[in-house]
Amino acid sequence: MSLNKNILGLIFANMHEDVIPELTRQRTMGSVLFGGRYRMIDFVLSSMTNSGVDEVGVVTKSNYQSLLDHLGSGREWDMARKIGGLHLLPPFSNVTSGMYRGRLEALYGISDFIKASAADYVIMSDCDVITGFDYDAIFEAHVKSGADITAVYARSALDLDAAAHSNVFGIDGDGRVTSVLIDPRISGECNVALNTYVISKSLLMKIISEGAAQGHYSFAKTILQDRCSEFKIIGYEHKSYFSKITSIKSYYDANMAILSTENRKALFRDDNPIYTKIRDNPPAKLAIGAKVRNSLIADGCIIEGTVENSVLFRGARVAKGSVVRNSIVMQDTVIGKNCTLDSVITDKVVKITEGKVLTGSSNYPIYIGKGAQI
Numbered sequence: 001m002s003l004n005k006n007i008l009g010l011i012f013a014n015m016h017e018d019v020i021p022e023l024t025r026q027r028t029m030g031s032v033l034f035g036g037r038y039r040m041i042d043f044v045l046s047s048m049t050n051s052g053v054d055e056v057g058v059v060t061k062s063n064y065q066s067l068l069d070h071l072g073s074g075r076e077w078d079m080a081r082k083i084g085g086l087h088l089l090p091p092f093s094n095v096t097s098g099m100y101r102g103r104l105e106a107l108y109g110i111s112d113f114i115k116a117s118a119a120d121y122v123i124m125s126d127c128d129v130i131t132g133f134d135y136d137a138i139f140e141a142h143v144k145s146g147a148d149i150t151a152v153y154a155r156s157a158l159d160l161d162a163a164a165h166s167n168v169f170g171i172d173g174d175g176r177v178t179s180v181l182i183d184p185r186i187s188g189e190c191n192v193a194l195n196t197y198v199i200s201k202s203l204l205m206k207i208i209s210e211g212a213a214q215g216h217y218s219f220a221k222t223i224l225q226d227r228c229s230e231f232k233i234i235g236y237e238h239k240s241y242f243s244k245i246t247s248i249k250s251y252y253d254a255n256m257a258i259l260s261t262e263n264r265k266a267l268f269r270d271d272n273p274i275y276t277k278i279r280d281n282p283p284a285k286l287a288i289g290a291k292v293r294n295s296l297i298a299d300g301c302i303i304e305g306t307v308e309n310s311v312l313f314r315g316a317r318v319a320k321g322s323v324v325r326n327s328i329v330m331q332d333t334v335i336g337k338n339c340t341l342d343s344v345i346t347d348k349v350v351k352i353t354e355g356k357v358l359t360g361s362s363n364y365p366i367y368i369g370k371g372a373q374i
Contacts, residue, residue, distance in 0.1 A: 007139065008119035008201065009053040011044055012106060014061035015195070016128040019165045019246050022367045023347070028060060030127040031067040032251075033330050033348070035258055036298040036311050038276045039070050040127040040245070044196075046274045049077045051135035053123065055084035057113055059106050061091050061099065076275050089113060103219035104211040111208050114201065122204050126195040130254055131242035132272040133196060138236050142198040147234035149203075151177055151224065152196040154238045157189045165246040167193035167220055169235055177233040180225040193220075194238055241266035252345060252365045255311045255328050259294055281314055289320070305335075319354075326362065344368065 013030035023032050030041035041058070048056055056079060060067065067088075073079075074086030089110050091099055100106040103124075107114070114122065121142075123135060133152070142150040153169050163184050169191040170179035180193075199207075207223060216222040224233065241263060243254035258264045268274055281300030286292060291306040300315040305322035313331040318324055321338040328345045335341065336354040343360035346352070347370035356374055360366035368374065 006119045007053050007055075007121045007123055007135075008114065008117045009048040009056035010059060010107075010110075010114075010122060010124045011041060011048075011056060012059045012103065012124070012126045013041060013064065013067055014059075015103070015126040016165070016245070019128070020248050020251055022248055022369070023251065024063070026063055026370055027066045028062075028064050028127075029245075030058070031064075031070055032127075032245075033313060034130060034251075035255060036296040036313050037279075038274060039067075040130070041067070041071070042274055042276045043130055043132065044125045044127060045071075045077050045079075047131075047133040047135060047272065048123070048125075049079065049275065050132075050272050051139075053135060054079070054081065055087075055117060055119065057087045057089050057110060059089050059110060061106070064088075064090065070277050072277065076277055087113065100217065102217035104208070104222060105217040107204070107208045107219070108212045111205070114208075115205060117201070119201055122199055122201050124197045124199070128245045129194050129196075129242055130245070130267070131194075131238065131240055132267065132269060132274065133238065134240070134272070138196070139198055141236050142234070145175070145234045146232065148199070148231040149223070149233045150198040150236050151233055152194045152236045152238050153191045154194055154242055155189060156192045156244070158187055158192060160185060160187050162244070162246045162250065163187060163190070166190075166244065167195075167224070169193055171235045175234050177224070177228060177235050180220065180228055182220055182225060191235065191237075192244065194242065194244065196238075248345070248365065248367060249363060252328065252343075252362070256309070256326070256362075259296065259309060259311070279314055287320070290318075313348075328365075347372070350374075 013028040017024035017029045032040045079086035168181040169177045172178050245251050284297045284301040287304040290303045293308045295307045296311045298314040301312050302317045304320040305318045308325045310327045312329045315332040316329045317334045319337040323340045325342045327341045331348045333346045333350040335352045338355050340357045344358050344366045346368045349371050351373045
């Protein structure tokens with residue numbers, strides 16, 4: 001894929017952190033770990049790279065040290081460039097904007113950066129959706145439709161909890177967005193917003209200026225919902241595999257889902273590869289007597305016990321006699337001898353000492369915080 005138009009990509013790294021506070025207490029949404037070796041931001045940033053978007057700004061707010069460490073110069077995404085490339089945009093880029101409360105205020109805070117870009121269009125995305133976007137097709141549809149704003153959505157079934165952290169579009173027969181429900185209390189199959197938008201730079205700058213003058217801070221409420229009839233907002237249906245993170249359970253389910261070969265192939269496609277930071281670990285090591293079934297085992301792992309239906313991140317260790325089932329074991333976690341973990345999420349650098357038994361369920365997985373020792 002390769003976009004021919006000059007497009008600026010904007011990725012909001014801190015949006016939606018309230019849905020998984022356990023995992024975002026010390027990091028941004030974009031730097032939450034996923035799938036054994038990735039971060040959430042890898043999916044949207046890789047999609048931009050694959051589509052030829054060679055100027056990307058990553059909008060941060062707080063707790064972004066791990067994000068800075070992960071992204072570095074952007075070399076892994078081919079973003080280490082003298083012209084364009086990857087730009088990390090911390091808060092207070094505009095000294096009058098303060099700590100932003102919503103997307104519109106965040107855009108005002110980086111308005112000088114947007115204005116300085118030579119781009120004609122802007123693609124805005126968040127980090128709460130695990131998928132590979134085809135920005136070529138989205139942009140082509142935007143130009144062809146003559147839309148003021150193209151809003152990406154997917155048809156998906158929502159329960160009450162997921163809907164309470166989602167925006168839902170009403171779309172007419174011509175594909176135009178006619179209504180926007182923000183965090184509704186509904187359930188069933190809906191047009192779920194994937195928080196990805198295409199807009200011309202000139203219109204975006206006008207919206208930013210008007211929003212700042214009127215004290216507005218929410219793009220979804222002020223623009224998509226309140227001015228839905230004023231702007232021509234066209235929906236673009238994303239039909240590829242995706243997972244939207246709306247809770248710790250949905251995060252757990254999204255990781256467990258890619259244990260399926262079919263889902264994994266749908267997410268990690270040859271024509272839209274997902275890039276991430278390289279860590280020079282040795283290959284995973286399975287000791288004599290170790291048993292592994294239906295699991296993702298990242299490089300650097302050492303397994304002496306049993307692992308079933310689980311995702312193990314880089315450098316995780318499972319000692320002899322221990323059993324790990326239906327669990328997510330993050331980077332550099334050490335599980336001592338003769339332990340049993342079932343439906344557990346361990347954050348990074350957790351140490352579980354010998355003989356411990358931790359049992360959750362698929363509906364209520366146990367979470368163990370970063371650096372904890374049990």
